[in-house]
Amino acid sequence: MSVVHPHESRRQVAVLGATGSIGASALDVIARHRQRLRASVLAAGSNVDALIALCRTHQPDHAVIADPGSHARLRDGLHQAGLKTQAHAGGHALDALVASDACDTVVAAIVGAAGLPSTLAAARAGKRLLLANKESLVLAGDLLMAAANRSNAEIIPIDSEHNAIFQCLRSRQTQGDVRRVLLTASGGPFRGRSRAQLADVTVQQAVAHPKWSMGPKISVDSATLMNKGLELIEAHHLFDLPRAKLDVLVHPQSLVHSLVEFVDGSTLAQMGLPDMRTSLAVGLGWPQRIDSGVAGLDLLQHGRLEFEAPDTDAFPCLRLAWSALESGGTAPAVLNAANEIAVSAFLQGKIGFLSIPALVESTLSALPAAPADSLEALLEVDAQARSLTRNAIAGHAIRA
Incomplete structure (x- = not known):
């Protein structure tokens, strides 16, 4: 899968559930490695203001709000902030972006069954999938793993246990x-x-x-x-x-x-x-080890x-x-x-x-x-x- 220019040397990361706790941890790790990682797509559920604030900091190419009724507010807010980030809304727009050259890596952290379509889209498109949405596997594990196997998608689980x-x-x-x-x-x-x-x-x-x-x-x-x-x-x-x-x-x-x-x-x-940034750093850097911002363990x-x-x-x-x-x-x-x-x-x-x-x-x-x-x-x-x-x-x- 080709990656958008001019950032081809950096891993292009879509963070789905960007305003949640896992999204925040993922963005923290990404910000520590600006030479090798970039947040190219940020997606959130309904918090337009929080999404715009994240766009100010990380300047992605695309921002997606789940609620179609919030599209105009997101678009206008990004424009007023002087950002070139394109505004999108709704599940279909998110699925299309996840499957496109807008990203090569997807942090799937949308809570609940709502995260299944975008997770499947990433798997079908052969992306590196940092899977934090457990419901996708619980609801449709056989289908998700079959899709990943067909496309050679790489699934790295983000739950600390997995x-x-x-x-x-x-x-x-x-x-x-x-x-x-x-x-x-x-x-x-x-x-x-x-x-x-x-x-x-x-x-x-x-x-x-x-x-x-x-x-x-x-x-x-x-x-x-x-x-x-x-x-x-x-x-x-x-x-x-x-x-x-x-x-x-x-x-x-x-x-x-x-x-x-x-x-x-x-x-x-x-x-x-117990810090999710460790497993996110594994997912973003694998097979290399990269700094996560988490201290070592003093037994x-x-x-x-x-x-x-x-x-x-x-x-x-x-x-x-x-x-x-x-x-x-x-x-x-x-x-x-x-x-x-x-x-x-x-x-x-x-x-x-x-x-x-x-x-x-x-x-x-x-x-x-x-x-x-x-x-x-x-x-x-x-x-x-x-x-x-x-x-x-x-x-x-x-x-x-």
Whole structure:
């Protein structure tokens, strides 16, 4: 894929979800390497002012706002700022840009199923895809990986756990060398609490992650352990690993990001401070190592490293994700869709914390797994799962 001139010596990076926490981290790394990296496309959801501010700093060729109604405001704001950045709006415009010569690298950090079309567009176009949108793999993992394989797209996962596995697997020769992969989980803000102690937790408590700085949706997913469940499904697709070779360890210090055990008895772990800039620097610089702005790990300062088994009674979302992975087909898409609606309702104060897994389980039971042989089928079951979950919330059918 050719790269636009006159910047052909620099990697041209599209940052999707530029105004979010991962977008900010990506832009921080890019700004540290202006001779080799350039933000050529910035995309955001609805925050026009924040997007224009980023364009002032990074001067991309293109800026995209998801809301078509905000196009004129973005265009006029860029013009008033004296920028040559072209304004675009809507999903189709974003997909077209991602697939074009406007970029050779795509940081896919749009939260939720909304990030799937642009992620697929990047994969089909053979781009280097820094994948931070886990829903793309959970909803349509088989389709995404098939598209990437056809076009020789390079997928480098940005989740710290999958990025750790990506790095550790560089020492293997064949898939048979791997005995098992252990994803680590911080345990979230409620680690150690019983199910009964989780009934009255507040939104503020749930989004206060002890180690990572993340958006509200991902923070709640970490608190329920759904985040780890989604990551198991991701790992299955990313690394072509069966369920039997995947497991989870709770590691509250969040310094060991994941481990790979090999058939010879060796176990490799990737360690580092909990900062997304490390994995983004891996994705942007690979196979070279580049400065991320993150300090090295002082184990003497941090002291003891602890590990424990996850509590799937108090945190049933992890169990539900295991089940969806084993069922296959459309089950992960149903899991993801029901969870998105349930978490949104919790963040709005409409349901309690324990209603999240109850709603997900109810929707999974109502929509048995079917073949996931097309994007249309997956989007249809995604819509059905969202509708069922919304109806359950509206009817107060489940208010745990």
